Amino acid sequence: MTKPGIKRAAPDEPRKSQYQLRGGRGSDEALLAGIESDRRLSKKLKQRQIEEQAQQQVQQVLKELQQPNAKDRDLALGHGAARLKLLAPDLNHQEMEDGHLMPQYPSLNLAHGQGDRYxxxxxxxxxxxxxxxxxxxxxxxxxxxxxxxxxxxxxxxxxxxxxxxxxxxxxxxxxxxxxxxxxxxxxxxxxxxxxxxxxxxxxxxxxxxxxxxxxxxxxxxxxxxxxxxxxxxxxxxxxIGMELPSPTYCAFSDRFAKAGSIPLDTKDHAFVQFLQELALTDYTFSQYKSNIISAAAVYMTRKMWLLMPGQPRHGEPSWTETLKRVTGVQKSQMTSCAYEMARLLRSLNRPHIAIGKQDGCIAKWSTPANYNIASVFYD
Known part of the structure; x- marks a missing residue:
């Protein structure tokens, strides 16, 4: 006996799902397939979310393990030569005094290991x-x-x-x-x-x-x-056989400056960068290794702005034991480079004695953003 309002299906008519859409679309098979597809998709989405959360946690832990310049390191990840800086940790002054940052860190010794073929x-x-x-x-x-x-x-x-x-x-x-x-x-x-x-x-x-x-x-x-x-x-x-001539002085200068008691983001640190860039204009410096150029720039900066009477580091040796350990460079190894750097400074803005053309470098370093460093040496 059928209930009122319910029409019995004909014997030869296939049974339709009670969840069938009003428009007549769908069947039990299509509905089950759709449910299974939704389940698989939901499972994939959950798995992807779990993986993304795990990756975010790993990245967060790595950032927490990094030293105070983590923000700069994140920016450097897209660069090439700057990656070398990521291979060695940032150490404070006492850690460097205790002899850390030694040859096991390739960012400081890559030029030594390769003999700087470039x-x-x-x-x-x-x-x-x-x-x-x-x-x-x-x-x-x-x-x-x-x-x-x-x-x-x-x-x-x-x-x-x-x-x-x-x-x-x-x-x-x-x-x-x-x-x-x-x-x-x-x-x-x-x-x-x-x-x-x-x-x-x-x-x-x-x-x-x-x-x-x-x-x-x-x-x-x-x-x-x-x-x-x-x-x-x-x-x-x-x-060149697809081999770019790295490392450049960018892989060494900041760490060498720290070891030389030259604070980063100061005028003294900017002077180290200025000397290294000025050396690019003179072909004579192309015969020196990158770490030697960085060491000579730190040495000249200390001599000119830190060790004179009345200056912050007056009385210290020009090339300390800490610098020897951190740079792996003895003072005798960079004497000729430092001498050429002093000659280069004397030739600044004097085209008749300069080797190379310095206009672009002088223009860059004569701006307030760069402490007007090049202007100091004008006649």
């Missing part, structure tokens, strides 16, 4: 010719200008100049002409490669084309295009 030879410097030296000085000055105008990160500048020197040295070692490609175009291409290595977003190649075509005709042979830069980039990478 420093050019003295024979190359004496035989490369005056025409190339002049073009090299002009090119480095243009790289400085490009970095300032395009706001390239500070790690890309030394890598670009070091890559230029390493590439030309490799050509010389193979017996090829150093002037077979326009040196200025090669310099801009080195900056392009360096920015790809150091920056999250590399420089825009069209901007480099604009800068290159602004160069006077005497320094370039024609108008350059995107294809020209890509071909030069390919030739550079094939010539």
């Amino acid at each position: 420093a050019v030879s003295g024979e190359f410097l004496s035989s490369c010719g005056d025409a190339f030296k002049e073009l090299r000085g002009y090119t480095v000055d243009r790289i400085f200008d490009a970095c300032s105008r395009m706001r390239v990160c500070k790690e890309a500048l030394p890598l670009a100049v070091r890559l230029l020197d390493y590439y030309t040295h490799t050509l010389w070692a193979k017996g090829e002409s150093l002037l077979q490609r326009n040196v200025v175009a090669v310099g801009y291409t080195c900056l392009l490669i360096a920015s790809k290595y150091e920056e999250r977003e590399p420089v825009v190649i069209n901007d480099l084309i604009t800068l290159m075509n602004e160069v006077p005709i005497g320094k370039r042979d024609r108008d350059y295009t995107r294809i020209d830069f890509l071909r030069i980039e390919q030739h550079i990478l094939m010539t």
Whole structure:
């Protein structure tokens, strides 16, 4: 007996689900399949949420284990040379006095271990010719200008100049002409490669084309295009065997400055950076290892601003035992580099005695943001 209002299905009519949609769509099989699909999707979402939460917890623990400059380290994760800094912990003064930061940390000894194959030879410097030296000085000055105008990160500048020197040295070692490609175009291409290595977003190649075509005709042979830069980039990478000349001084300078009692983010620390960047303009410094240049910059900064009578560290040795342990450099190893650095300072803003062109570097370091450091040495 059927209840009132309920229609009995015909014997040959398939039974429909009581949850069937009013529009007549769906059946038991489709509904069950949909429920099972929803269950699998929900399970995947829960599993993904659990994995994301676990990853976030791991990242949080890692950040808590890092030292006070954790924020800077997070920013550095996207850079290349700056990764070297992450391989060694930040230590306080007492820990450095106790002998920490020793050879087991590769960020300080990478240049020692590899013998710094990327420093050019003295024979190359004496035989490369005056025409190339002049073009090299002009090119480095243009790289400085490009970095300032395009706001390239500070790690890309030394890598670009070091890559230029390493590439030309490799050509010389193979017996090829150093002037077979326009040196200025090669310099801009080195900056392009360096920015790809150091920056999250590399420089825009069209901007480099604009800068290159602004160069006077005497320094370039024609108008350059995107294809020209890509071909030069390919030739550079094939010539150096895809090995970029790192580390640069950026891997050493901050730690060496700490060991030399030079506080970070101060005028004295900025002077260390200034000396290292000024050294890029002079081809003489391309024969020194990066750690030697950083050590010499710290040594000169201490001599000029910390150890004189009335200054904070007056009476201390110019090269302390802590500096010897942290840098792995003896004073005798950097004497010639420090001497060249003193000569370089005497030549600042004196083009008639300077080796290389310093206009771009002086312009950068004559701003209030950089303590007007270059202005101190003007006549």
